[in-house]
Amino acid sequence: MTAAPVLRGAPERIDAAADVVVIGAGACGLMAALRARAAGAQVLVVERDATPSGSTAMSSGFVPAPATRFQREIGVADDTPARFAADILAKANGRCDAELATLAAETIGPALEWLADHAGVDWRVLDDFLYPGHSRHRMHCVDERTGAALHARLLAAAETMEIAIATQARATQLYADADADAGDRIVAVGIERPGGGRETLGCGALVLASSGFGGDPDLVKAHIPELGGALYYGHAGNTGDAVRWGEALGAGLAHMSGYQGHGSLAHPHAILISWALMMKGAIQLNERGDRFSDESGGYSEQAVKVLAQPGGFAWNIYDETVHRFGLAFPDYREAVAAGAVRTAPTVGALAAMTGLPQLRLAASLTEVARICAGTRPDPFGRDFSGLAPLLPPFYAVKVTGALFHTQGGLRIDGCARVLDRQDRPFANLFAGGGAACGVSGPDVSGYLSGNGLLTAIAFGFLAGRAAVRAALEPAG
Known part of the structure; x- marks a missing residue:
């Protein structure tokens, strides 16, 4: 003004x-x-x-x-x-x-x-x-x-x-x-x-x-x-x-x-990836291949957690079941059409596609499978009860955190x-x-x-x- x-x-x-x-x-x-x-x-x-x-x-x-x-x-x-x-x-x-x-x-x-x-x-x-x-x-x-x-x-x-x-x-x-x-x-x-x-x-x-x-x-x-x-x-x-x-x-x-953030904005496509995928079992990994938080805590505060990772980004990792669920959301279908959603048939292919270290990626997926089976607690406190281990083929989206609304x-x-x-x-x-x-x-x-x-x-x-x-x- x-x-x-x-x-x-x-x-x-x-x-x-x-x-x-x-x-x-x-x-x-x-x-x-x-x-x-x-x-x-x-x-x-x-x-x-x-x-x-x-x-x-x-x-x-x-x-x-x-x-x-x-x-x-x-x-x-x-x-x-x-x-x-x-x-x-x-x-x-x-x-x-x-x-x-x-x-x-x-x-x-x-x-x-x-x-x-x-x-x-x-x-x-x-x-x-x-x-x-x-x-x-x-x-x-x-x-x-x-x-x-x-x-x-x-x-x-x-x-x-x-x-x-x-x-x-x-x-x-x-x-x-x-x-x-x-x-x-x-x-x-x-x-x-x-x-x-x-x-x-x-x-x-x-x-x-x-x-x-x-x-x-x-x-x-x-x-x-x-x-x-x-x-x-x-x-x-x-x-x-x-x-x-x-x-x-x-x-x-x-x-x-106070503000609304979001920890799942496709990068560099700038398309929102619905947090519903996280609630259905998706996880987030940083560039080292490690989980870094309880992904079910809320997408708003997740913006800060994602931005705090190396490079300020993370990878959403999930499987075919979660992918099919996501297709019910128009913004997710838009992300698929834009090429933001990638798929890989094996852990090795997923590592090659994302650039994540294969050993750490495999270890993270194995750890999540054990948590889902109830053989160990989640170190971040996430409740995985009712969720299944992630199985191939895998899906991945590179995301960053963003400010949505004050x-x-x-x-x-x-x-x-x-x-x-x-x-x-x-x-x-x-x-x-x-x-x-x-x-x-x-x-x-x-x-x-x-x-x-x-x-x-x-x-x-x-x-x-x-x-x-x-x-x-x-x-x-």
């Missing part, structure tokens, strides 16, 4: 106006827009890209939610928001915001059912494996199992509900009421068009859904120094605009060091209103998804699978309805 991110007082002119303006057309922004429109508001979504995509379209599209009718349809009848919140807190070692975790766990189920009933989003629940940290099958997805397909459904719903989406419109400035007693009410948003054209949009309420700051190297170095030079596998538009607006307004920030951001209350540094809510400013503080706590190990879309959809759901009240109902 070349100018001050927040200006005090009314703008010189208003080019257009809406009851609720939403910045960002990802899952959070579209959820907020759909909810606000259904509540009777005039809604305008501002999107910087020519075609909306963002982090949602790049994700796997899996959304964890408890106590839904979709779970009950597959026989999961004992999941509850309290159980889900406990899983979130356990993964974060109790270091995340417990109230936000409970809020997300209680909100996400009704939000997904609302999307099914009012936006035509059809959900299915994955029940062939559990992601690390989840105690029940609760991952919801659309039939295609991709974030792009989920995002397309949300866009289609927005079109059906006649929600205006202004593309190629980057929000650059917020205008706040000059009267300090007004609680810093946002009165307008300045946007910039390609070629330098500028417009000003009046708003009754504003929802910040512009995601996190992974695309800004300076902010990453400042808040997540351990990944300051790591590959960023996220949307380039996640440049921390919401953080800068919040800081200029005096908003509270929390857990800025998890810290603006502090919010129970209806997704942004809070200032004294915990006072702003009158009409809301945030969700990557723009808000999430539920992963202050470090990479706290990320529970699906936390990103969880807070995008749950907090967007809350923000959309509350923004209508802030915009249309008289102040009390």
Whole structure:
């Protein structure tokens, strides 16, 4: 941004106006827009890209939610928001915001059912494996199992509900009421068009859904120094605009060091290799041919462990059974088509193909076979019960660790209103998804699978309805 991110007082002119303006057309922004429109508001979504995509379209599209009718349809009848919140807190070692975790766990189920009933989003629940940290099958997805397909459904719903989406419109400035007693009410948003054209949009309420700051190297170095030079596998538009607006307004920030990493990004193809393969028995070896961690602990913290290996990479090693399971995932099929997945008929051929020392490779595979047979414990503490030894033919993918998504951001209350540094809510400013503080706590190990879309959809759901009240109902 070349100018001050927040200006005090009314703008010189208003080019257009809406009851609720939403910045960002990802899952959070579209959820907020759909909810606000259904509540009777005039809604305008501002999107910087020519075609909306963002982090949602790049994700796997899996959304964890408890106590839904979709779970009950597959026989999961004992999941509850309290159980889900406990899983979130356990993964974060109790270091995340417990109230936000409970809020997300209680909100996400009704939000997904609302999307099914009012936006035509059809959900299915994955029940062939559990992601690390989840105690029940609760991952919801659309039939295609991709974030792009989920995002397309949300866009289609927005079109059906006649929600205006202004593309190629980057929000650059917020205008706040000059009267300090007004609680810093946002009165307008300045946007910039390609070629330098500028417009000003009046708003009754504003929802910040512009995601996190992974695309800004300076902010990453400042808040997540351990990944300051790591590959960023996220949307380039996640440049921390919401953080800068919040800081200029005096908003509270929390857990800025938290993030989602991933320890299985195909190198150099930059294609995500689903962690489901690890849960089905795949292992990771470094260039010496040695395992170096409990691969079932979680893909987020695995990013740091992989980057700490010689050269900053590892090899995913698995067999035909795991390979066939992986083919159910579109990103894995993409990796196969790109040539990232290699196969070898013997240990010797696998060593020659990967460059791994044959003796150490063979020793590692033998050790895993013994652990699977129960004749020795895993030195890293992984539970191999129910998993079979890896048998030829073998499959291998060279992977590295990457930063996917930041998890810290603006502090919010129970209806997704942004809070200032004294915990006072702003009158009409809301945030969700990557723009808000999430539920992963202050470090990479706290990320529970699906936390990103969880807070995008749950907090967007809350923000959309509350923004209508802030915009249309008289102040009390």
